[in-house]
Amino acid sequence: MKKVITFLLSLVMGCSYAQNTDSLAIRKIYNEALGNGKSYEWLRYLTKQIGPRLSGSAGAQKAVDWTKQVMEQQGFDRVFLQEVMVPHWVRGAKEEAFIRVEKQKINVPIAALGGSVATSPKGVEAGVIEVKSFPELRALGPDKVKGKIVFFNRPMDPTKINTFEAYGGAVDQRANGATEAAKLGAVGAIVRSMTNVHDDNPHTGGMRYGTGVALIPTAAISTNGADLLSKSLTENPGLTFYFKQNCESLPDAKSYNVVGELRGSEKPDEIIVVGGHLDSWDLAEGAHDDGSGCVQSIEVLRIMKALGIKPKRTIRAVMFMNEENGLRGGVKYADLAKQNNEKHIAAVESDEGGFTPRGFGIVGTPEQRAKVNPWKPLLVPYGLTDIGAGSGGADIGPLATLGTVLFGFKPDSQRYFDYHHTPVDRFETVSQRELELGAASMAALVYLLDQYGL
């Protein structure tokens, strides 16, 4: 009996010893991030010195060179590039747009959606059909839509607590609106910006043309512009809308994912990825989307090195290229992992902004998710209360087919779409503490993943 008690006691003590060690390690991670953090100054450089970095642009190449250099300077065990061909879309001269009511022209702010074709050099002008959904559009039929500009004006639902859910409920208009409009013979598609705020910033973003339909030009209009257009249509259903945009798709360009690595001391063949995407929209500094995720990922490795944590497994910080308009970097990363027979046990992505951490969404089997449960009490003191089934991240998504468990870093979502894909997504909107807490939260999760696997 005594032996049994001693054995049980040693189990309990061993368990609490491990918990205590982990608790102290995580406390040190947060202290390092908040006391000696580098992510904020890195973000300043990436946004203010490099700035916009859409795939294929000179800015994107500068960002590749610079993040490689930063990771080399940190003395990571290995820093390397993964070549990837990316779409190369350019906006050209700034767009013009106005509502014409009789002899009056009222200018409104628009921005071509990424991937859209240009209008003719003279622009396009036509009557406007306002709809809130694709079924509503289809019900109108080709007779009413042909030769018109379709105006998609369904707002993000402000009553959704998580703004990403509201975004998910509206973004079909941006992604597929032009295609649905073209099917019925429309000559253009104007889409209400994906944001809850009422302002004058058109929010750009990706769109795709379906096969077998005419390629019609499509643009985002600011929410204030959308409200004005809607009101004007009520008063003057016969008004016309004019817009002119000068964008084009050039041949694919050569670019890179940038990878930094700390080699595992015990199980170097098991890889844990932590990443963000390096490209941004051409209009934005890309501070929250996704400069934050990039500098936080590098910071995770820096923190581990600074604290003398020698990971058992191999930890990689990955700056993925081309999340915004192609996902080629994420696909290439997973392709290479498969080709090289690499075993990726987990991947963590930060692509929801540099805001206060709330938790992690997990994509994995119920058994894999259950593995995380004992870690939760270690993370709650840092505000990480929302950990469970959820979404991972676009760039790490392709790794799922390799059996990798995906973790999407979930910061507070309230302000993200105030800035998203506009010039307002700039360094000044990022709180140093919020950014650093995010980096620390990711480092704490990576530390636990490294200690215990999945």
Place this chain on the structure above:
Amino acid sequence: MKKVITFLLSLVMGCSYAQNTDSLAIRKIYNEALGNGKSYEWLRYLTKQIGPRLSGSAGAQKAVDWTKQVMEQQGFDRVFLQEVMVPHWVRGAKEEAFIRVEKQKINVPIAALGGSVATSPKGVEAGVIEVKSFPELRALGPDKVKGKIVFFNRPMDPTKINTFEAYGGAVDQRANGATEAAKLGAVGAIVRSMTNVHDDNPHTGGMRYGTGVALIPTAAISTNGADLLSKSLTENPGLTFYFKQNCESLPDAKSYNVVGELRGSEKPDEIIVVGGHLDSWDLAEGAHDDGSGCVQSIEVLRIMKALGIKPKRTIRAVMFMNEENGLRGGVKYADLAKQNNEKHIAAVESDEGGFTPRGFGIVGTPEQRAKVNPWKPLLVPYGLTDIGAGSGGADIGPLATLGTVLFGFKPDSQRYFDYHHTPVDRFETVSQRELELGAASMAALVYLLDQYGL
């Protein structure tokens, strides 16, 4: 046996019915706040049209008149004022300060602390003793301190996750620094601003003189200014510091708490308070501190009315006067409650900014706190995961002696001290969604307090 089962079943069903009713009511509260909220536009008026409103100022009086009018327009059952005499401190002309190293003068940004005396009209100039704590100061003794300016330079600890904890660990310097310095014969006290950011804004705030010591002038210096002064002292220990301030304490002024009320339909004598403080520092628009708490409190009552919720108990929105430099409004409110034999079962205060809600701190007995446990699952879907023993709020504090259970609204704390007590605490730093979510969270708690009591 069958009867027992039926009885138990009816209990369970009754219970889940109530939970379901509450869940729907709370969902409607959030929908109203996020879809038709008024708090943001009210805050715009309070900060942009009225602006700074330190106790005794014309701004404070305007804020009293305007919030009374807003609540009257909302058709609350009763709106009334509670007269209270408040301290009337004025800053006078803007402060001047510089570091003098040999013939060089380097200007630094300072702001007199609220309650401080002026310097002589010519200002004060003296050598500087830098300390991090009162024990360190006392160890120096009068010989080293006499005739000097004491420079309190202990920063807020950036590794504290909750910034209010870091504030609590540094604010003794601001509150009592002048007194401790004067005890040893110092001629002035300069205090590092209470913030984690490195910037050029001196953060003012309240201070008190101890009895029986000389009243020496005291000011906050910006964190950048503090770092510069510290560095300069290392290089030139013999440097002098000059400052001039022109503040004075005028006779107490007449002012008011502003109270709006929805009368209870079943237990009108049981009162639930929801409030914030109406005064702000003279340098600030007081957007987060505490315009947010005021407009959120009015919004709680507006939401209930808009949804047709007829409270069982009496619900009061209270705009307390003079939290910043006297707490006279909070004290007066509790005095009148006692005098009028009013039964205040609960009080909720919002005075930690208009940021994303995280929970509520509770001041009450363990039994009272346990009463709240069944409500937690109703609030978690809205991100309110941090509900438990904590602090209430300065203004509602005096109600504790009447047995009132206090609830301090806890929004995310990361950005609060970036703005606190400076001109940066302006409307533009408030996110509409974050503000509205706060109002909804307070309304949800008030709804549950009203339904179930404590």
